[in-house]
Amino acid sequence: MRDILPADKARRESVLSVIRERYRAHGFDEIETPALEEYSRLHAGIGGDNEKLAYNVLRRGLDADTIRDAADDQSALADLGLRYDLTVPLARFYASNRAQLPGVFRAIQIGPVWRAERPQKGRYRQFVQCDIDIIGDDSARAEAELMVASLDAVDALGLEGATVRINDRRVLDWMLDSFGFSAEERPGVLITIDKLDKIGPEGVATELRERGAAASAVDAFEGFLGRPQVLEDNPYGERQIRTALPEGVPDEIVGHLVGIGDAVAAGRSASDIPLVFDPFLVRGMGYYTGTIFELAHPSVGYSLGGGGRYDGMIGRFLGQQVAAVGFSLGFERLVDLVTAGADAQERAVVLVHDADVPVAELARHKASLIAGGARVRLERRPKNLKALLERSAADGYTSFAAVRAGATELELKPLS
Known part of the structure; x- marks a missing residue:
């Protein structure tokens, strides 16, 4: 399991x-x-x-x-x-x-x-x-x-x-x-x-004989296979x-x-x-x-x-x-x-935000993207941004945007 x-x-x-x-x-x-x-x-x-x-x-x-x-x-x-x-x-x-x-x-x-x-x-x-x-x-x-x-x-x-x-x-x-x-x-x-x-025809015939199946029947079956x-x-x-x-x-x-x-x-x-x-x-x-x-x-x-x-x-x-x-x-x-390539590719975005971005701003950015048909994950910016983006790509996300306090527009960049 x-x-x-x-x-x-x-x-x-x-x-x-x-x-x-x-x-x-x-x-x-x-x-x-x-x-x-x-x-x-x-x-x-x-x-x-x-x-x-x-x-x-x-x-x-x-x-x-x-x-x-x-x-x-x-x-x-x-x-x-x-x-x-x-x-x-x-x-x-x-x-x-x-x-x-x-x-x-x-x-x-x-x-x-x-x-x-x-x-x-x-x-x-x-x-x-x-x-x-x-x-x-x-x-x-x-x-x-x-x-x-x-x-x-x-x-x-x-x-x-x-x-x-x-x-x-x-x-x-x-x-x-x-x-x-x-x-x-x-x-x-x-x-x-x-x-x-x-095991092939010969193996089948051998195993049938070992099982004790009727010899004449095994012979007839083996002849048919051949x-x-x-x-x-x-x-x-x-x-x-x-x-x-x-x-x-x-x-x-x-x-x-x-x-x-x-x-x-x-x-x-x-x-x-x-x-x-x-x-x-x-x-x-x-x-x-x-x-x-x-x-x-x-x-x-x-x-x-x-x-x-x-x-x-x-x-x-x-x-x-x-x-x-x-x-x-x-x-x-x-x-x-x-x-x-056969999997359905959805629009999936990671919003990487600074620690000082107000919660209301994050909620607004996220709601706007969701309304446009995207799947959105919020992530606080770590020291190792590369590792975060690699993990997000492995999870199926296709793009990301850096979010800073007071930003009115987001620049989406591909994860690949």
Whole structure:
């Protein structure tokens, strides 16, 4: 968990304001959910490995004997927990407030989440997530709206050229079934397949055998990985999807993926579809039921966001199935990539005044600049003026003026 200094906070808020503005332009409405959720919801088996990283809150009034006797039963000790993502709270929010929401609900959620991560570079125990979700629409239009809005937000931040890698959990299930993997071993097989870009086909096959997966299924999968690759020559569409998969993939799934591409192309008003079909994209969350996707940018080797369809989650809280799909931007990673030139440059002035300048004069100068649209800070002139100006520039101020008693006009000078 980190303290955020003023300049960094201003930078973060600038990025957030761009994301909010673009998402609202695409018809999404912002909501807010509590930091705490009930323990039973956070540990309902739908949060994947994140459930293991949840911060739990002890029940009030527990005595030492109760804590000792229930040491191995977290549910007996805790009744609340800090949210580890924004998707589980959204499902609860929708189930609780459905009567007051439109039939197809487009939500923005931006806020901190907490996970008990091991401290390491790029892994924070408190971090901000930026999510958009569409609830109540099971068509390809929903995925396309999420992708177009997210690509638009990234473009507005000066990160043009992003693409979306896309797959479908139903494709993965069908493909593993066609190779001969049993339903019981698929979760472990998917964990290994998710390492394909790190350990390669040979490493995946070796690890699958070490896991004790069916030998014939591993052989079939290894043979498929070794086939000639021609995807580079195919734009996103039916041909690319079918070429990337074994023969016989269900037409319904292919049609849904193709429909997403057509809608994204129309929404982007471009002939090139910024999508890439990846048959081995897995994403670890267990609640995904259909399409899954990740945001990629050529400047970095890691994803800048992702999401997928989770049609089964809301039904856990509501008692009936409701279609849902979401996209989460990796805000902490985006902030690091956005260049200083992309930040909104405000007019920010430091008024450096002598000790004998009357307070009323300082107030008058400050009020005049604020009325003209500037941000103004008052600073008493120190012995080391250079250090003060360097610190002010680091804090985002763009100019300064020396204020002396009786001055009627100020001369603004740039800080750079």
